[in-house]
Amino acid sequence: MAHVKMPLDEVLAQVTGWTRCTGREAIEKQFTFADFNAAFAFMTRCAMRAEQLDHHPEWSNVYNRVDVVLTTHDVDGMSDRDVAMAQFMDGIAAA
Numbered sequence: 001m002a003h004v005k006m007p008l009d010e011v012l013a014q015v016t017g018w019t020r021c022t023g024r025e026a027i028e029k030q031f032t033f034a035d036f037n038a039a040f041a042f043m044t045r046c047a048m049r050a051e052q053l054d055h056h057p058e059w060s061n062v063y064n065r066v067d068v069v070l071t072t073h074d075v076d077g078m079s080d081r082d083v084a085m086a087q088f089m090d091g092i093a094a095a
């Protein structure tokens with residue numbers, strides 16, 4: 001799957017609850033779960049999807065919180081893969 005570079009505004013229009021990062025072409029969102037177990041289950045599912053998409057999040061976890069930044073390093077900006085990853089995360093976090 002090739003990278004298709006996209007304007008950041010176009011990416012934001014297709015995802016829920018993400019915002020532009022300050023100072024770089026990237027988007028961020030904070031996910032909050034019931035506890036560490038739920039947060040880590042989310043990260044595990046995202047990790048498997050990241051391998052399938054060959055698109056990996058920048059993220060950190062503190063107990064029930066997962067802070068995620070998405071960007072496409074190969075194009076130094078946003079791409080269709082960021083949309084795919086963000087939509088996957090939105091979908092499973094809401095489930």
Ligand SMILES: C[C@H](O)[C@H](O)[C@H]1CNC2=NC(N)=NC(=O)C2=N1
Nearest residue numbers: 054055056057071072073074075
């Ligand atoms: C070689 C490998 O396919 C690339 O480096 C992939 C891996 N995962 C990636 N993840 C992200 N977030 N951006 C990339 O450009 C990227 N590129």
